[in-house]
Amino acid sequence: MSITPLTKDDVKKVAALARLAETETETYAHQLTKILAHVENLSRVDTTGVEPTAGGSEGDGAREDAVKESLHQATALSNAPQAEKGCFKVPQVV
Amino acid sequence: MDLTALTLHELTDKLRKKEVSSVELTNAFLKRISQVEDKVNAYVTISPDEALKAAKDADARLADGVNLTPLTGVPVSVKDIFCTKGVRTTCSSKILENFIPPFDATAVKKLKDAGAVILGKNNMDEFAMGSSTENSAFFPTKNPWALDRVPGGSSGGSAASVAAGECAASIGTDTGGSIRQPASCCGVVGMKPTYGRVSRYGMIAFASSLDQAGPITKDVLDAALMLTAIAGRDPLDATSIDSPVPDYAAGLKGGIKGLRAGIPKEYFIEGMDFEVSSAVSKAIETLKKLGAEIVPVTLPNTEYAVSVYYLVATAEASSNLARFDGVKYGLRQDGGNLIEMYKNTRDAGFGPEVKRRIMLGTYSLSAGYYDAYYKKASQVRTLIGRDFDAAFKKCDVIVTPTAPTAAFKIGEKTQDPLTMYLSDIFTISCNLAGIPGASIPCGFTKDMLPIGLQILGKRLDETTVLKTAFAYEEAAGWSKKRAQL
Numbered sequence: 001m002s003i004t005p006l007t008k009d010d011v012k013k014v015a016a017l018a019r020l021a022e023t024e025t026e027t028y029a030h031q032l033t034k035i036l037a038h039v040e041n042l043s044r045v046d047t048t049g050v051e052p053t054a055g056g057s058e059g060d061g062a063r064e065d066a067v068k069e070s071l072h073q074a075t076a077l078s079n080a081p082q083a084e085k086g087c088f089k090v091p092q093v094v
Numbered sequence: 095m096d097l098t099a100l101t102l103h104e105l106t107d108k109l110r111k112k113e114v115s116s117v118e119l120t121n122a123f124l125k126r127i128s129q130v131e132d133k134v135n136a137y138v139t140i141s142p143d144e145a146l147k148a149a150k151d152a153d154a155r156l157a158d159g160v161n162l163t164p165l166t167g168v169p170v171s172v173k174d175i176f177c178t179k180g181v182r183t184t185c186s187s188k189i190l191e192n193f194i195p196p197f198d199a200t201a202v203k204k205l206k207d208a209g210a211v212i213l214g215k216n217n218m219d220e221f222a223m224g225s226s227t228e229n230s231a232f233f234p235t236k237n238p239w240a241l242d243r244v245p246g247g248s249s250g251g252s253a254a255s256v257a258a259g260e261c262a263a264s265i266g267t268d269t270g271g272s273i274r275q276p277a278s279c280c281g282v283v284g285m286k287p288t289y290g291r292v293s294r295y296g297m298i299a300f301a302s303s304l305d306q307a308g309p310i311t312k313d314v315l316d317a318a319l320m321l322t323a324i325a326g327r328d329p330l331d332a333t334s335i336d337s338p339v340p341d342y343a344a345g346l347k348g349g350i351k352g353l354r355a356g357i358p359k360e361y362f363i364e365g366m367d368f369e370v371s372s373a374v375s376k377a378i379e380t381l382k383k384l385g386a387e388i389v390p391v392t393l394p395n396t397e398y399a400v401s402v403y404y405l406v407a408t409a410e411a412s413s414n415l416a417r418f419d420g421v422k423y424g425l426r427q428d429g430g431n432l433i434e435m436y437k438n439t440r441d442a443g444f445g446p447e448v449k450r451r452i453m454l455g456t457y458s459l460s461a462g463y464y465d466a467y468y469k470k471a472s473q474v475r476t477l478i479g480r481d482f483d484a485a486f487k488k489c490d491v492i493v494t495p496t497a498p499t500a501a502f503k504i505g506e507k508t509q510d511p512l513t514m515y516l517s518d519i520f521t522i523s524c525n526l527a528g529i530p531g532a533s534i535p536c537g538f539t540k541d542m543l544p545i546g547l548q549i550l551g552k553r554l555d556e557t558t559v560l561k562t563a564f565a566y567e568e569a570a571g572w573s574k575k576r577a578q579l
Contacts, residue, residue: 011453018412018456019419019433020449021441032454034512039401039467045474052472053479053526054303063329075196079423088421091432 005033098126098259099576102168102316105262109156109167116149116156116167120211123169127213127260130579135235136245136255138174139182140214145169148211155209164319164343166209171261173252174215175222176202176307177296181212185298186230187220189418189425189443199296200331201265201307201324208323213261216251220445221415222272222300224248225517228508229447236504237279238577239543243501246276246517252310253280257577263311263320267297269304270403271497271521274533277310278496278546281535281575283317283563284310288554289528290335292321293328299414301407302333304525313573314534314564318342321556337554345557346564351385353562356489360396361520367499373537373545374495377566381493384565391485391492395477396523400515402478403522405458405471412455418443450511479527486552491562494520496533496546520548530556534563535572544572 008025011032015022073086082089097105097119108114124142131137152167177183177195184190198206205212219229227235227250235250237243238258245254249266253276256264266273268286277284285308292307299305309320322343327336357378362371382388420426420439427438444452458467485492497517507514524531529550536547547566551559567573 006457010457014453014457014460017460018452019416019436019440020444020452021437023441028450028453031450031511032457035404035454035515038512039405039471042398042401042405042470042474043466045395045398045470045477047470047473047477050473050476052469053475054472062332071196078196079193081420081424081426090421091429091435093432 005029006036096259097122100262101312102262102319103164105168106164116152116211117146119167120145120149120169120213123213123261130258130260133236133241133579134238134254134258134260135233136216136251136258136260137171137214138184138186138217138232138251141181141212144181145211145213148206152209152211163208163323165205165323167211168262169211169213170205171213171216171252171255171264172202172205173218173249173264173266175218175267175298176265177298178202178212178215181215183215183298185221186218186232187443187445187448188231189439191425193423195296197296200293200328202296204324205265216249216255216264218251219248220448221298221411222248222267222269223411223447223451225271225275225514226502226507227251227276228504229445231445234504237501238579239281240501240541242503243543244279244504246279246497246501248272249310250276253277253282253284256280256282256310256312258579259576263309263316265307265320265324266310267305267307268525269301269407270525271518273308273310274521274531274546274548275497275518277533279501279544281544281572281577282310282312283314283532283534283573284308285317285321285532285556285560286524286530287321287325287556288335288530290333291325291530291554291556293326293331293334295328295330301410302414303410304407306525314560314567315343315346317532318346318560335554340557342556342560346561348561349385350381350562350565353386353491353558354389354489355381355386355562356389356391356485356492358391358393358396358485358492358494360393361494366495369539370495370497370499370545374547377536377547377570378493380566380569381562384569389489391488393481393485393523395474395481398474399478399523399526400519402471402474402526403518404454404515405467406475406526408451408455409459409468410455412452412459415448415452447511475526478523482523482527482529490552490558492550494548494550496520496548500539500543500545524550529553530559532559532563534567535575536570537572
């Protein structure tokens with residue numbers, strides 16, 4: 001696919017999805033377009049039937065699901081910007 | 095004698111012979127930091143109280159003479175991406191400026207268990223995104239060889255702290271070259287192990303399928319000692335590999351007679367800096383004199399590595415960095431509702447490069463673009479891995495330059511993100527393929543800027559990479575040079 005330059009509206013949409021403020025949209029539109037134009041060279045590669053690499057390695061998998069001590073509530077909350085009654089506090093949702 | 099100029103293994107010897115105590119050594123490094131840190135800016139946080147306490151414990155251990163390791167009592171530094179229990183961990187970001195982790199990263203815990211003394215936390219590009227340490231939200235780090243130049247990045251603070259004698263050794267992380275490129279710029283040794291060799295637990299995630307921790311040191315033996323200490327399977331990281339950790343230091347000697355060193359033509363490109371290419375060519379001649387057989391190899395998909403990397407890494411970053419939302423830890427900026435609070439927090443907390451990468455990753459993963467970008471990149475990643483599989487049938491290690499140029503000037507590449515991305519052109523493929531790679535000093539430009547030689551190896555064959563590096567280092571002697579501050 002060929003690159004159509006990103007518009008300010010595209011950037012606004014992406015920023016909203018990424019929970020970022022929709023500022024400096026023109027600069028980002030220009031920079032992201034330039035980067036996307038560079039990665040366009042991938043379209044030259046024939047990848048028919050090639051499996052995607054999902055990760056760096058399989059690793060050796062999950063540990064046994066055993067009960068063990070975890071962080072105490074007060075410790076877990078110790079970095080919270082706002083906490084109340086043992087919970088993280090956020091602005092009203094509904 | 096200036097203790098801070100010595101290597102880790104030289105300090106181990108002095109500690110064992112009781113020529114110096116760990117407390118004396120720690121004080122010597124803290125003094126050195128107070129003398130040169132104004133110029134270098136390698137640390138975000140210095141933790142003298144914790145360091146001196148650890149040094150006292152190490153001295154007790156040394157007095158008992160039991161449970162000693164080569165790291166016992168030696169002062170080291172740690173990139174500020176590793177969580178350190180009770181000591182501020184910022185990832186050089188405003189969003190974590192006041193974050194105090196309630197636990198240690200596994201790599202940090204292993205250093206502490208080995209008896210190492212942690213002096214402080216090194217500056218870096220914010221969330222490890224960058225190649226110059228200029229993307230730190232706090233201040234840029236300077237190259238100890240030339241203070242108007244960058245130390246490379248993202249582990250620039252770690253590499254500069256080693257080169258400036260502000261620690262005996264350090265650990266950094268490498269997602270696309272972030273250990274090897276700064277090591278090259280600062281004239282020190284850096285090693286990115288095989289993906290999964292060192293646990294990622296407690297290492298703040300950037301791109302989880304590429305991130306790997308490793309040592310930055312003054313010489314190859316030090317790198318082997320540090321790697322032996324931090325490597326190994328960790329139940330807290332499902333991608334860590336359950337394979338015995340060799341004694342890497344024991345495997346260094348014996349020479350490289352008969353070793354097959356592959357030279358990929360794709361890494362010796364037209365327009366490359368002349369001083370870099372001639373230093374690397376001389377290094378290859380040295381390997382030949384040491385008995386290595388030089389084998390031409392080809393890695394045909396090299397030209398696509400930067401594109402693959404910037405799609406895969408940003409996609410993973412956009413997901414990983416979703417956790418910084420002003421709820422559980424870190425900065426919060428209030429807003430009228432929950433969504434506004436998220437946006438205000440992330441807008442105030444992230445720097446421009448981090449936002450750019452989150453947006454690129456979000457875009458390439460979004461509906462309608464996934465197949466063209468993320469999936470395509472992951473398929474080309476497979477081909478890059480196959481290139482290495484094929485090349486390693488003909489050779490035991492692959493030798494290339496670490497970076498296309500020596501350290502560039504501060505501010506030189508900050509205006510154009512893409513130019514900065516191209517400084518990683520020789521280091522990225524190694525992460526995409528998950529194989530180990532090291533950078534070691536191989537000379538200087540006429541302006542006395544260090545040049546790095548990259549040695550890549552087969553999966554889990556760190557031993558051969560280090561053995562090659564050790565043989566070259568002994569013959570060439572560049573690692574003995576120290577920056578004058």
